[in-house]
Amino acid sequence: VETAVHAHDGNCKGCRASVRISQKEIDRIISEHFAGADVALADDATYSLRMAVCQICEDLVYGTTCRHCGCLVAVRAKLAGKGCPAYSDKWEKIA
């Protein structure tokens, strides 16, 4: 009984870890990730272009995640110093 309760209480990392992330969850992650962080962020135009590239990339999995680095592209694209992990100039080509 204890095991069954544990498996469904959602507090275990193994239980709550899912590869399918909702937009609401992504928004929360972005909010937490950048709150007070001292990092250079991409401007809105660059961010939008990067996201456009990722959204049609065949290496985007679950609609949110880069197959090459496991990152949520919505987070990575916000970081000014980052690039496409697989093809170094993929983001720059469209800038």
Next chain:
Amino acid sequence: MDKYDPEKRVGLIVDEWGSWHEVEPGTNPGFLYQQNTMRDAIVAALTFNIFHSHADRVQMTNIAQMINVLQAMILTEGAKMVLTPTYHVFEMFKVHQDSMLLPAHTSFGTYEMENEKITQVSGSASRSADGKINVSLCNLHHESDTVVECEIRGAKVSGISGRILAADSICSHNTFEKPNDVKPMSFDGFKSSKGKISVELPARSVVVMEIE
């Protein structure tokens, strides 16, 4: 198992051991992509030494997992690759593979923090097919050095060499930008006299010594 199988006919295979931390910020939580620090290296060394002490029962162990997931030995990003502190412990401890476990009678001090107490030093020893003795030691303490006195019985000591994995912080780790912040170095923090070896173990360190 000692109660029901005292003859030790049944072996244990320990599957999927290792640390499980929060994922790296900004990565898919379901991918379980976590960084790997000197703390994980100590977890690995401590775990290996525990496995060694049960070598009469434990026949195989497998970490979870090797690349990009949980306590990985390798992290990748596209074509880039970095070796983690855990990788280096695996590499340093490989001298124990296919060797004969040597009984080690140990007495170490206590690492106490926030009302929890554990033994500060972990160790194991084995003899390889070519007769060399390998001793692995791990100082778990995050800030205190210690000295370990070893007495080798039944063998003469003619030469010692060693390697150490240590870092400035228990949180030190390797990144794609700085892939060699935590890596094994040559170790000479020992003195040998009349069959006794005194080893200075820095805080948060893993040492493997080869004794001839």
